[in-house]
Amino acid sequence: MAGPWRALRRRVLTPGVSNTKLEVRGFHEKDAAARDLLETVGRSFLEGYAYAAEARTPEEPEERLEQVPRRFRGFAYEGAAMGFAVRDGLPLGRGGWTTRFLAGPAARHSYMAYVGVGWAMARVPRFRWSRLELGDPLLRWLALDGYGFHQAYFRTEKYVREQYREPAFPWPGGDHAWYADHAIDQGVGRAMWFVGGADQAVVADLVDAFAAERRPDLYSGAGLAATYAGAADEGELRAFRDRVGEHLPHVAQGSAFAATARLEAGLADEHTALATRVFCGMSPEEARELCDRTRPATAAEVPDEPGVPSYEVWRRRITAAFVTGAEVSP
Structure with a gap:
């Protein structure tokens, strides 16, 4: 008590x-x-x-x-x-x-x-x-994902419908200050799955209303939420997959992250497997293996991509695995 x-x-x-x-x-x-x-x-x-x-x-x-x-x-x-x-x-x-x-x-x-x-x-x-x-230099960017989700969830009119973006976001600053907006948008996109009530058409309409350069991060977040939270059946997930077009690799990246998070916590379920099959063309275990294989060996900046946070290098590597479509089943 x-x-x-x-x-x-x-x-x-x-x-x-x-x-x-x-x-x-x-x-x-x-x-x-x-x-x-x-x-x-x-x-x-x-x-x-x-x-x-x-x-x-x-x-x-x-x-x-x-x-x-x-x-x-x-x-x-x-x-x-x-x-x-x-x-x-x-x-x-x-x-x-x-x-x-x-x-x-x-x-x-x-x-x-x-x-x-x-x-x-x-x-x-x-x-x-x-x-x-x-x-943590790698995972700390997830905090800005959480910040973006919070703002879109509680200040929906401003951050989703008015598509507000904070000027000169103060954290973390330094050489990687430019990336804060991208990490925040991943959270905004994740919140859109909730704002849209897990209705794939409504969610896609919300994302597509944003400027083209913001959509990859937004769709990544939506793919993560569709996989981790769920509330959509196979037909709806497939409809979302077909709707997102060129952004499917970003949706798949978010889905792979979600599967990895659930597996590491021992929380994978039938929906995890369904979502990764639809979005990634692989099992949750295969999605996790892809994330593990592409994860930068160091959490510090990756030498061959100067100025890019290791977290974004990681995301780009995962996304690249899906660009050709070879990883996604018909």
Whole structure:
């Protein structure tokens, strides 16, 4: 039983569950089944967030997180990572919660946990970002994916319908400052799967309304969400595959990332296999092998692609495997 202070902290820090309802958010509702699944994703995220908000240590929530149904467990870990990052970033935050959570309970959920830290970036003052765990040179870009998802999910009119892009995004700065917009757009594209209610035609219309140079990143994010979150059957996934045209390699890259994240966490399911078969023409295990094989040997900048973050080099290598279409079944 949580003590009074911990219970109060949970109530104060945790957003209301109504925020997960498609109707409240003004998102498209394809059908009852898709709505229920997408809303369960949101509730699972908030469940993990609440566990972190009231935890006495970063290790404490693990037992409860492991009790979340397998299909939604990764989202609970994502929410918990946000919760610990918010606690680190608050003015009276003690620091170190996120680092311990990533190294401990969330070690197998690194993809989702880094995305969760990005949600916190949208909620804590920017001058406190240095207190968040963003040290991995390769995976830290997933935090901006999380930031982009948050903005598109909660500020949909501005970031999706008005297609807003923040000028001179301040993090991480330096030689790779140019890439922040691309990483954020991957998260915006992932959120579009939710904004569009997992309706492939609505999602594609949303993405295609953006400038052509933004669509590869947006479609990559949508492919990741279609694979990891689901809420679409085989016919709908195939229709999405056929609709995206030249952007299919980017959708496949996002799908391969999603399969890798689920396999590393032990959370792959029938939908994972279906989505990678449709988008990638391979099994989840083969998609993971492709990601492992193309992953840069060093998290630092790759010598033969100066000025390009290793994370983007990785994504380009995966995408290149699908450019010829040889990896995708008819």
